[in-house]
Amino acid sequence: MASYDFLFNSTGLEGWCDTEQSSAPTSMADLMAAAQGTEVEITAWDFPFPSLDALNESCGKIPETRDLTKGLEDGFLAMKDSLRFVLDPITEPLSWMLDGALYLAEVTPWWIVIPLLLLITRMISKSWSLTIGVGASIVGLAFIDHYSYAIQTLSIIFVCAAICVLLGVPIGIAMSRSDRLQRAIIPVLDMLQTLPTFVYLIPLIFLFSVTESKLYGIAIILYAIVPVVRLTDLGIRMVDKDVLEAAQAFGMTPRQKLYQVQIPLALPNIMAGINQTIMMSLAMVVIASLVSAPGLGVLVLRGIRSLELGVGLVAGLGIVILAIILDRVTKAALARVNASQH
Amino acid sequence: MTEPMISIRNLYKVFGSDPKAAMKEVHAGMGKEELREHNGHVLGLKNINVDLQEGEITVIMGLSGSGKSTLVRHFNRLIDPTEGQVLVKGEDVLAYDELQLREMRRKTMSMVFQHFALLPHRTVLQNTALAPVVRGEDKSEYEPEAKKWLERVGLAGYEDSYPHQLSGGMKQRVGIARALTSNAPIMLMDEAFSALDPLIRTDMQDLLLELQVELNKTIVFISHDLDEALKLADHLVILKDGEVVQQGEPQHILLNPEDDYIVDFISDINRARVLRVRSIMEPLNEKIEHSGEIQREDTLEQVIAQTGGESSGTYLVKHEGEPVGELQMSTLVRSLVPQKRSGH
Numbered sequence: 213m214a215s216y217d218f219l220f221n222s223t224g225l226e227g228w229c230d231t232e233q234s235s236a237p238t239s240m241a242d243l244m245a246a247a248q249g250t251e252v253e254i255t256a257w258d259f260p261f262p263s264l265d266a267l268n269e270s271c272g273k274i275p276e277t278r279d280l281t282k283g284l285e286d287g288f289l290a291m292k293d294s295l296r297f298v299l300d301p302i303t304e305p306l307s308w309m310l311d312g313a314l315y316l317a318e319v320t321p322w323w324i325v326i327p328l329l330l331l332i333t334r335m336i337s338k339s340w341s342l343t344i345g346v347g348a349s350i351v352g353l354a355f356i357d358h359y360s361y362a363i364q365t366l367s368i369i370f371v372c373a374a375i376c377v378l379l380g381v382p383i384g385i386a387m388s389r390s391d392r393l394q395r396a397i398i399p400v401l402d403m404l405q406t407l408p409t410f411v412y413l414i415p416l417i418f419l420f421s422v423t424e425s426k427l428y429g430i431a432i433i434l435y436a437i438v439p440v441v442r443l444t445d446l447g448i449r450m451v452d453k454d455v456l457e458a459a460q461a462f463g464m465t466p467r468q469k470l471y472q473v474q475i476p477l478a479l480p481n482i483m484a485g486i487n488q489t490i491m492m493s494l495a496m497v498v499i500a501s502l503v504s505a506p507g508l509g510v511l512v513l514r515g516i517r518s519l520e521l522g523v524g525l526v527a528g529l530g531i532v533i534l535a536i537i538l539d540r541v542t543k544a545a546l547a548r549v550n551a552s553q554h
Numbered sequence: 555m556t557e558p559m560i561s562i563r564n565l566y567k568v569f570g571s572d573p574k575a576a577m578k579e580v581h582a583g584m585g586k587e588e589l590r591e592h593n594g595h596v597l598g599l600k601n602i603n604v605d606l607q608e609g610e611i612t613v614i615m616g617l618s619g620s621g622k623s624t625l626v627r628h629f630n631r632l633i634d635p636t637e638g639q640v641l642v643k644g645e646d647v648l649a650y651d652e653l654q655l656r657e658m659r660r661k662t663m664s665m666v667f668q669h670f671a672l673l674p675h676r677t678v679l680q681n682t683a684l685a686p687v688v689r690g691e692d693k694s695e696y697e698p699e700a701k702k703w704l705e706r707v708g709l710a711g712y713e714d715s716y717p718h719q720l721s722g723g724m725k726q727r728v729g730i731a732r733a734l735t736s737n738a739p740i741m742l743m744d745e746a747f748s749a750l751d752p753l754i755r756t757d758m759q760d761l762l763l764e765l766q767v768e769l770n771k772t773i774v775f776i777s778h779d780l781d782e783a784l785k786l787a788d789h790l791v792i793l794k795d796g797e798v799v800q801q802g803e804p805q806h807i808l809l810n811p812e813d814d815y816i817v818d819f820i821s822d823i824n825r826a827r828v829l830r831v832r833s834i835m836e837p838l839n840e841k842i843e844h845s846g847e848i849q850r851e852d853t854l855e856q857v858i859a860q861t862g863g864e865s866s867g868t869y870l871v872k873h874e875g876e877p878v879g880e881l882q883m884s885t886l887v888r889s890l891v892p893q894k895r896s897g898h
Contacts, residue, residue: 458671461630462688462736463660476675552716553674 214269215260229271288418296419303426306375306433310425313367314506322359326350329366337544346541349533358508358530365507365534368500369493372432376489380437381482384444385470394445405438409499417503428500435496439488447481448474480550487542494535508534557644558605559740559772560629565602565638567624567796570595573636586795598624599796602638606789608739609770611762613783613804616793622776625793626742629774630663631655642740660689664733668745670725672717678704678728679713685736696735703731707761723754727761734765743775747782759785780819784808784828792816805833809889817892825890826855834889835871835879842880844870850878854886 220226260266267274317325329350334343353362387394404412413431420427451474459473475482501509508527515524568576568589576595586597599621606612616622627633628640631647640647642662650658664685672681679697680687682704686696704710707727717725726746733741743762747755759782766773777783783790784804791801800812808829811817832850845867848857861869865887871879 452671454667454669454671455673457632458665458667458684460632461659461663461665461742462685463656463658464688465656468688473673476673479675553718 214266216262216267216270219267220271225271229273288415292418299419303420303430306371306429307424307426309371309375310368310429313371314364314425317363317367318360322354325363326354333541337541338548339544342540342544346537349537353530353533356526358511358526361506361508361511361527362530362534365494365497365509365531368428368432368497368505368507369490369538372429372436372493372497373486373490375429375433376437376440376493377486379433380440380485380489381444383437384441384482384485385448385475387441387445388448388474397441401438401442404434409435409496410502413499413503422503425505428497428503428505431500431503432493432496432505436489436492439492440482440485443481443485443488444478447478447485450481451477477553480546480553483542483546483549487539487546490538490542491535494531494538498531556608558641559608559643560604560606560774561639561641561644562602562604562625562628563639563641565599565625565628565640566636567598567621567628567633568595568636569598577636597796599628599635602798604791604798604801606772606774608772610788611766611773611775611786612789612791613775613777613787614791614793615777615780615783615787617778619795620793621796622778622793623744624796626744626774626776629740629742630659630665660685660736662738663740663742664736664738665742665744666726666729666733666746668748670717670722670729670749672725672728672732674717676716677713678709678715678717678720681717681728682731682735684732685738699737700731700735703734704728706734706765707731723750723758726750726758730758730762730765734769738771740772740774743773745776745778748778755782762786780823781828784823792819805829809833821892824855825892826858827853829854829889831857831871831881832873834885835881836885838870838877838879842868844868844880846870847872848881849873854890857881857886 217226220229264275264277264280268276326347330343330347333346334340337343350359350362353359383397387397409431412434416427416431420430455473455477456469459469464472497505497507498509498512501507501513508530511527512524512531514520515522515527566577566580567573568580570576570593573595576589576593576597579589579592580597580600584592586600589595589597602625604612604614614622614625624633628635629642631640631650635648642658647655647658673684679700683696683700686699701710701713704713707730709724709727709731712720712724717728720728726749729746733743747758750758762773763786775783775786777786787804789801790804790807792799792807794815800807800816805828807816808820808823808825811820830850831848831852831854834854835850845864846861846869848860848869848871850871850873852860857869861867861883865883868880868882870877871881
């Protein structure tokens with residue numbers, strides 16, 4: 213009846229197989245054939261690839277493919293408790309930081325937050341025109357009652373991007389000093405960057421409860437940490453060999469070389485990495501609204517879910533404005549570093 | 555002669571995956587080309603023996619690939635030799651641990667680089683003060699010192715500029731000021747003037763000679779330019795394919811080349827401008843009537859100018875007012891033509 217019967221018949225394994233073979237029809241074609249009382253003719257054209265499912269039709273002892281995914285799931289569930297036992301305390305501070313930042317953004321009145329943001333912009337970029345542009349954008353968002361959403365999104369980005377930099381720069385430095393470590397980490401970075409973002413939300417949902425803020429925090433950090441690590445590594449590796457040699461010839465210790473030569477000379481690259489990291493946090497914070505991240509993403513989600521076109525579009529526009537602000541401010545800082553070196 | 559400041563003894567450097575094994579083949583007599591074809595190792599330096607005297611400028615000269623930059627990096631151990639000894643003031647530098655080595659680099663040797671190698675994120679003053687900063691000295695101590703040297707190399711007023719705002723020649727002046735601020739007795743200069751325009755290069759050479767008169771440092775100068783080498787050198791070492799072909803007083807090498815390679819090398823230079831009276835003069839002979847006086851340190855060019863192109867007669871050679879020898883003009887003219895080595 214099934215395509216690979218001959219294989220088990222000819223090798224004398226049908227006895228081993230038969231014990232558990234079910235006679236339930238498995239495909240639509242089988243069902244129709246059973247209803248019409250005829251057998252399905254298998255021509256050479258339809259001859260199936262010897263996959264697990266095809267072999268299972270002939271021999272019940274062979275596992276089906278869904279057993280594989282089922283096994284993965286069972287394995288993960290079995291590991292879940294011990295994994296949680298380790299990861300939960302480690303990641304708990306992330307929840308505190310995110311909740312703290314969101315709480316702070318909520319309780320601080322707008323007339324403190326907005327001037328503060330402008331002051332930071334002015335300090336980083338040293339440009340009045342940019343500061344005015346940022347001010348106009350935020351006031352505009354506030355005017356159409358998107359202020360609290362925008363500030364929530366910004367709070368999450370600040371916390372996550374800061375953690376990305378705190379973790380990513382040291383990892384990048386370590387990578388730049390050891391070729392072996394670099395070879396080990398690059399595939400991980402590639403994977404984090406190419407995995408569809410929803411894919412690492414799935415195991416995270418199993419590990420932590422959807423109401424915990426660290427759930428989206430981790431998702432954002434995993435996604436956004438990649439560029440700052442890569443560019444730190446690249447930046448330090450690209451530091452002029454002549455300058456390093458001079459540092460050595462004048463008797464610098466490895467620590468002096470790192471802090472006085474390598475990091476300052478790699479700074480333009482590190483800053484470019486930070487810029488990318490912030491932009492990617494912003495991209496992820498929208499997706500993370502699926503797992504209860506507050507902010508503009510929630511409005512976008514509402515627009516999709518209940519087909520409120522206007523709400524979704526305006527929130528999307530708000531995200532674009534935030535993206536432009538963050539990009540311009542970090543780029544201005546980068547340009548300042550570049551100008552002092554070249 | 556006093557103890558040399560730096561001595562290089564039987565130094566070998568092999569580049570490759572297993573230099574020790576390759577060294578055995580070098581000792582068995584394998585040459586540079588054979589070694590590369592045979593097991594892919596490059597013989598960078600072969601049996602180098604050089605003594606550098608205190609207060610002298612030693613120029614190590616050779617074409618690119620001759621190993622001169624590799625050699626100078628052995629002095630402060632930016633490169634470690636495969637075999638041989640490096641003695642600084644009689645101490646074996648190769649026996650130093652990390653700490654002693656750093657100490658030596660901080661206090662005994664400074665270095666000037668071909669491409670300047672200034673820190674782009676620091677001002678000219680901060681760059682100049684690199685050595686004391688690395689040593690952890692106090693700002694109030696080193697700043698006047700750094701400023702003094704910047705002024706000495708002609709860069710007063712540029713303290714707060716950044717390197718990218720300076721021209722190549724100015725950058726190298728900072729490089730020299732940086733080396734001088736370290737107050738190290740030994741100064742390594744790796745093709746320090748090669749990246750500069752010819753006119754600026756001449757300026758810098760004059761600056762170096764001028765500074766050397768008052769500082770009396772032990773200078774190792776790497777160059778691929780024979781004119782520069784002859785101008786600066788007290789002691790000239792000529793390298794070819796990682797071997798010393800000839801070394802000695804530059805005038806002596808010019809008049810007595812030991813090798814066809816050297817003969818080719820020196821055939822193009824302006825001998826009248828390089829050779830000095832002292833190198834070709836003869837002992838004083840009282841009986842001869844002298845047609846005039848010339849100075850011992852004059853170049854032949856100056857003598858020719860002074861005598862108005864005359865090719866006969868004998869001149870009295872004086873040094874600091876004392877007669878020290880005499881020079882026949884026919885000898886002078888003969889010395890302007892490079893001698894072929896005997897048998898060629």
